[in-house]
Amino acid sequence: MENKLEKLLHGKKVEILEKWEDTILSSFSPDAYHIFKKQKDPFANPIGHKVRTGLAELYDVLCEPSNKEILTPDLTQLIKMRAVQQVSAADAVSFIFKLKGIVRKELLKKGMAELYIEWLAFDARIDAAALVIFDMFMASKEQVYQVRVNEFQHGRHMITGSICPSALVRRNNQEAIAAEAGDAPDGQNVPVINDTCGVKPQVLQF
Amino acid sequence: MAIPKAAQLGVSVVREPSLMTGSIPKKDWMDVPAIFKEGNFCYPAKKSMVEYHKFPNPREWSPDQEDWKLPDGWEDIILNGLKERLDKFRSLKIFMDICVRCGACADKCHFFLGTGDPKNMPVLRAELLRSVYRNDFTTAGKLLGKLAGGRPMTVGVLKEWFMYSYQCTECRRCSVFCPYGIDTAEITMMMRELLHLVGVGTNWILEPAANSNRTGNHMGLQPHTLKENVEYLCDDIETITGIRITPTWNRKGAEILFITPSADVFAEPGIYTAMGYLLLFEHIGLDYTWSTYSSEGGNFGLFTNNEMMKKLNAKMYAESKRLGVKWILGGECGHMWRVLHQYMDTMNGPADHLEVPKSPITGTVFENAASTKMVHISEFTADLIKNNKLKLDPMRNAHRIPTYHDSCNPARAMGLLDEPRYILDHVVPKWYEMPENTIREKTFCCGSGTGLNTGEIMELRMRSGLPRANAVKHVVDKFNVNMLSCVCAIDRATLSALMEYWNPTVGVCGLSEMVGNALIMDGEKERETGLRFEPLEGMEG
Numbered sequence: 001m002e003n004k005l006e007k008l009l010h011g012k013k014v015e016i017l018e019k020w021e022d023t024i025l026s027s028f029s030p031d032a033y034h035i036f037k038k039q040k041d042p043f044a045n046p047i048g049h050k051v052r053t054g055l056a057e058l059y060d061v062l063c064e065p066s067n068k069e070i071l072t073p074d075l076t077q078l079i080k081m082r083a084v085q086q087v088s089a090a091d092a093v094s095f096i097f098k099l100k101g102i103v104r105k106e107l108l109k110k111g112m113a114e115l116y117i118e119w120l121a122f123d124a125r126i127d128a129a130a131l132v133i134f135d136m137f138m139a140s141k142e143q144v145y146q147v148r149v150n151e152f153q154h155g156r157h158m159i160t161g162s163i164c165p166s167a168l169v170r171r172n173n174q175e176a177i178a179a180e181a182g183d184a185p186d187g188q189n190v191p192v193i194n195d196t197c198g199v200k201p202q203v204l205q206f
Numbered sequence: 207m208a209i210p211k212a213a214q215l216g217v218s219v220v221r222e223p224s225l226m227t228g229s230i231p232k233k234d235w236m237d238v239p240a241i242f243k244e245g246n247f248c249y250p251a252k253k254s255m256v257e258y259h260k261f262p263n264p265r266e267w268s269p270d271q272e273d274w275k276l277p278d279g280w281e282d283i284i285l286n287g288l289k290e291r292l293d294k295f296r297s298l299k300i301f302m303d304i305c306v307r308c309g310a311c312a313d314k315c316h317f318f319l320g321t322g323d324p325k326n327m328p329v330l331r332a333e334l335l336r337s338v339y340r341n342d343f344t345t346a347g348k349l350l351g352k353l354a355g356g357r358p359m360t361v362g363v364l365k366e367w368f369m370y371s372y373q374c375t376e377c378r379r380c381s382v383f384c385p386y387g388i389d390t391a392e393i394t395m396m397m398r399e400l401l402h403l404v405g406v407g408t409n410w411i412l413e414p415a416a417n418s419n420r421t422g423n424h425m426g427l428q429p430h431t432l433k434e435n436v437e438y439l440c441d442d443i444e445t446i447t448g449i450r451i452t453p454t455w456n457r458k459g460a461e462i463l464f465i466t467p468s469a470d471v472f473a474e475p476g477i478y479t480a481m482g483y484l485l486l487f488e489h490i491g492l493d494y495t496w497s498t499y500s501s502e503g504g505n506f507g508l509f510t511n512n513e514m515m516k517k518l519n520a521k522m523y524a525e526s527k528r529l530g531v532k533w534i535l536g537g538e539c540g541h542m543w544r545v546l547h548q549y550m551d552t553m554n555g556p557a558d559h560l561e562v563p564k565s566p567i568t569g570t571v572f573e574n575a576a577s578t579k580m581v582h583i584s585e586f587t588a589d590l591i592k593n594n595k596l597k598l599d600p601m602r603n604a605h606r607i608p609t610y611h612d613s614c615n616p617a618r619a620m621g622l623l624d625e626p627r628y629i630l631d632h633v634v635p636k637w638y639e640m641p642e643n644t645i646r647e648k649t650f651c652c653g654s655g656t657g658l659n660t661g662e663i664m665e666l667r668m669r670s671g672l673p674r675a676n677a678v679k680h681v682v683d684k685f686n687v688n689m690l691s692c693v694c695a696i697d698r699a700t701l702s703a704l705m706e707y708w709n710p711t712v713g714v715c716g717l718s719e720m721v722g723n724a725l726i727m728d729g730e731k732e733r734e735t736g737l738r739f740e741p742l743e744g745m746e747g
Contacts, residue, residue, distance in 0.1 A: 032322035035313045043641045046319060046676035077679070080708065084668040085321075086246065147706045148664045151699075 005107070005118035009063045012106050016099075017056055019106075023098040024051050024082075027091070047081060054078025055095075062099070062125050076136060083140035093137050096130045235324060236337070236352075239362050240369035242269040248372055248408040248660055255412040256405060259419075259514070263405025269368065274361070280404045281359045285342055287403045291396055292343065298396055301388045302339045305332065311380035311390065316651050317373050320669035328380035328390040331370050335397050338363060368406055371397035373666070375658060376509070376541075377614040377651035394656075399511040407510070411657035415506040418518050422501040423468035429455075429498035435471045436496065439481050446739070448731030451488045453496055456529065460495035461566060463526045466537025466583075467503040467695035470716075476698050478737045479538055479716030485725050486587065486718065490567050490595060494535065500525035503539035504695065509657040516553040519545055522580070523557050533563035534580040538716045540655065540694030543582065544619035551577050568593040582616065584693055587721055588625040591632050597726040602733060603634040605743045606689040606720070609681045610637065611674065611701065612649035613694030623647070626693055626717055633724040638685040644677035654700035667700065668707050675708035682709055690714045 002010075009016070025036050025048065035045065042049035053074040061070050082092040100123060247269045256264035262283075267275045277283065292299045311328040313319065318326040325331060333355075340347035341356030350356070357363065376391035384390070401407060417426035427435070433455055440451045454460065464487075470480040487494055500521040507514030526534055536542060551557075560579035563572040570589045572581045590596050610630055616622040623646050630637045644650050653671030681687040690701055690712050698714055705712045723736045735741055 028322035029324045031312070031324045031327070032318070036322065039313065041643065043644050043673070043677050043680070044313065044319075046672050047322060049676070077708075081672065084665040084707075086665075143707055144664055144668060147668075147703050148661050150706065151661055151664075151703050 003115075003118050005115055005122060006063055006065070008107050008110055009103070009122075013059065013063075016102055016106055017052075017059055019102045020055050020059070020095070020099055021051055023102075024055075024095050027087070050074070050078045050081050058096075058129065059099075062122070062129060065121070065125065075133075079133060079136040080140045080143075083137050084144060089134075089137060093130065093133050096126060096133055100126055235330060235333075236357055240366045242365070242369070244270060245663065245665060247369070247663065248410055248658065249662055251407045251409045251412040255409060255416055256407070258416045259412060261402055261405065261407070261412075265405065267405075269365075274365075274406065276361070276364075276404050276406075280364075283403050284359055284364070284400050285338075287400045288339065288396075289343070291399070292339075295392075295396075297389065297392060301332070301390075301393055302336055302343075304386050305329065305336065305388055306386070308385065310383045310385060314380045314383050315374075316377070316379065316653055316673045317375075317670045320653065320672035321373075321666075323373075325366070325370050326373055328374075331374060332388070332390055332393045334363070334366050334370055335393055364401070364404075364406070367397045368401055371401065372408065372658065373670070375614070375651045375653065375655035375670070377655060378618045379614070379648065379651065382618065382647050395508075395512075398509065402511055408657060408660075410660040411506050411509045414504075414657075415510055415514055415518065418502050418504075418506065422497075422499050422521065424502055424504055424506065425468060425472065427468060427472065427501070429501075432468070432471060432496075432498055432501055436480070436484075439471075439477055439484060442737070442739075443481055443484060446735055446737060447485070447727055447733060449485075449488065449727050449729065451484050453484060453487070454494075455496050456498055457495035458529050460529060461493040461532050462495075463500070463522075463529055463531040463534045464494045464496055464537065465500055465503050465522060465534060465542075467539040467542065468501055469504075469695040469699060470537060471501075473695075473699060475702065475713070475715055475719070475738075476695050478719040478722070479698065480718075481737045482716065482718030482720070482722030483537060483583065485722040485727065486590075486596075489597075489725050489727055490590065493566065495529065495531070497525050497529070499528075503537055503542035505542060505545045506657060508541050508545050512549075512553075515545060515549065519550055520554045522550075523554050523559075526557070526579075527559045532561045533575075534560070535563075535583060535586060536580050537583050538693040538695065538698075538718060540613045540615040540696055542615075543622070544615040546578055546580055547620040550580075565589055567595050582620070582622055582625070582693075584616075584622060584625040584629060584717060587718070588628045591629060596632075596721075598632055598721075598724040599726050600633050600635050600724055601744075602723045602736065602742055603720050605736070605740065606634060606715075607685060607687050608634055608637045608689040608691045608715070608720070609640055609678065609685075609687045610645070610717075611640075611652075611678075611690055611692040611697060612645055612647075613692050613697050614649060614651050614655065616693055617649050618647055622693070626691075629717055629721060630691065633720045637691075638681050638687055640677040640681055644673070650674040650677060652694075652697045652700045652704060654704075655696050659696055659700045664703070668704065671700070671704040672708070674701075675704050678705070678709050678712060682712060688712055691717050691720065693717050 025033050028036060036048035039045035039048060054077060057072050057074040061072065085092065250267055250269060253264045253266055263277045265275050307329055309329060315326055315328050337355055337357045338359050340354055341351060341358055346354040347356030371394045374394040376394050378389060378391045380390045381388060414424035417424055420426065421428055436453060444450050466480065466483065470476040505515055505518045507518040522534060555577065557579045562576045563579060563581045564570065565586065568589055572585065575581050608630065610626060612623065639645055650673040652674060654667045658667065678690055688711055690705060692698060692701065693716065698716055701714045705714060719737055733742060
């Protein structure tokens with residue numbers, strides 16, 4: 001059953017999300033902020049769109065204590081976006097903690113100060129989410145490194161001209177067939193060209 | 207939505223205190239310096255590369271060092287270079303004068319949309335050059351300086367030019383929205399040209415340009431390697447289809463010279479596109495030849511300066527003349543088509559030794575190429591399909607649900623919009639368009655063109671490619687799209703990296719790969735796999 005704080009979190013969702021979005025978007029220049037905030041077409045404004053949908057998804061998770069494990073594809077996209085921007089790791093994930101201040105300010109007006117047990121529970125959820133978000137951030141960073149390595153491997157084959165990628169694919173296939181037939185691999189360290197190094201769907205757990 | 211006016215543009219880079227620096231820059235854009243840090247710049251050209259091209263000021267240097275070791279009197283070199291170009295290119299003079307800073311381009315650049323950096327708004331990027339132009343070449347600027355939007359040429363300005371002319375892929379999306387038709391790409395081209403005058407350039411551009419000049423292609427593959435690589439592809443084709451193809455090289459008297467990006471011959475996933483070409487030409491019995499001398503469709507001269515572009519491009523006509531072919535067929539390349547369609551004719555034409563291209567299979571005369579004498583493989587293929595000259599089984603691509611990325615240059619610089627779509631309609635059971643404002647003339651760049659496809663700026667590439675990746679994600683979520691098709695070699699390489707990061711379930715392919723998959727070859731064995739040796743749905747052995 002919904003407690004009093006959760007009821008108010010739902011009721012004030014629009015106002016809180018609006019302010020929360022600002023904590024990320026205002027880190028851009030005023031011109032960029034203006035465009036990222038106002039342009040509602042997701043394709044003309046991918047950053048604004050990812051901030052909006054990612055935070056809305058996370059907000060729902062935080063306001064819904066009954067859900068123990070929730071897939072958060074939009075939040076994952078938001079973190080991926082932050083992971084490739086020129087900001088420190090702290091800057092990139094600090095938005096989660098800023099929610100505490102926004103929610104307090106919004107709800108203190110409603111005379112909710114005495115519900116400290118509910119506050120503590122909500123804070124704990126934010127803290128738990130912060131840890132998961134930092135993991136997601138690191139996963140995204142590692143993914144960039146992997147993309148870079150994969151590209152380098154391609155480049156290396158091309159530059160040395162020693163192994164045609166086509167021949168390499170053939171060799172990989174032969175090895176896969178051999179492995180299926182139970183033969184031991186030949187021990188050569190052959191890079192897998194088509195490794196897409198996808199990040200697994202991120203899950204928020206409490 | 208409201209579009210910011212000039213006065214609103216670029217006040218600061220960060221408004222809130224950064225946890226990293228604690229500072230809150232609130233300066234005018236002119237006063238915010240470009241800071242170079244590992245990861246936000248392409249590595250500078252090696253001394254040996256600068257020497258090879260006989261460019262000025264060869265030396266060891268790095269953008270993140272304070273001293274760029276510029277030559278004495280470099281300011282005059284730049285200003286004289288600008289004067290020379292203003293006199294030579296009327297377009298540049300016009301672009302410098304007519305912009306009214308309406309802001310229509312401001313939110314159209316993928317670099318701006320992915321970074322939020324106001325200096326990546328095309329109008330402001332152009333202001334980096336325009337401010338110097340005003341200061342030294344207009345009366346108002348000479349008298350009023352900063353009040354008239356002018357500023358003197360300083361090291362800081364030069365560093366800004368380097369930073370932002372290499373955060374522009376010359377994709378020309380902004381130009382589509384400019385009411386005056388200003389080609390901002392040409393402004394970037396001019397800034398890069400001017401930087402080369404004082405020895406400021408990147409290695410990833412100058413080295414491929416040197417290789418192209420010396421051996422005919424970006425990777426410097428020598429003739430025997432090039433030929434061998436194509437033979438490997440023919441081996442694979444034989445394994446997959448049972449058909450042995452033996453293409454000819456440097457053959458005098460062939461009807462058609464075929465030129466494609468060299469990446470199609472040695473890099474994934476371009477090699478599958480090349481296998482598609484080989485199958486197509488075999489299917490129709492085309493009288494054509496490959497060339498080892500003109501073995502590169504790409505032209506990194508376009509990203510360097512106009513003389514280099516002309517020099518590298520000249521190989522195409524020279525080789526077609528030497529071999530005595532009738533016309534040239536071009537593969538799936540991006541900027542090759544910009545050079546070809548917009549500059550080749552006046553730079554190295556008229557190609558009077560060639561004939562107006564006429565398909566030997568359908569008899570279609572390609573009037574659109576009457577002057578350049580060079581036809582795009584998609585135009586050629588679409589015409590073959592239209593005239594029922596190809597036996598196709600689209601079900602061989604049933605394991606793919608593609609979308610189509612309009613590669614910037616073919617789309618915006620030569621208007622190749624419908625032919626690729628027509629081909630897709632016939633070679634794959636189903637495919638889906640991305641949203642309207644991200645395709646055709648309004649297509650978003652891969653984010654890594656113009657020589658920015660280098661590993662040291664991977665995060666930047668992931669930012670600048672975000673608008674494209676975002677549109678792809680939409681069709682992935684909505685239609686389960688699993689393949690991003692395109693007609694550009696740089697796209698094939700860079701979109702692969704972009705998809706690995708943003709949409710890991712999506713592969714990248716050239717259009718001709720899917721044509722090759724679908725072609726029913728005379729005398730072929732039963733196909734069990736596609737050109738990537740991937741099992742075909744319902745046809746597993």
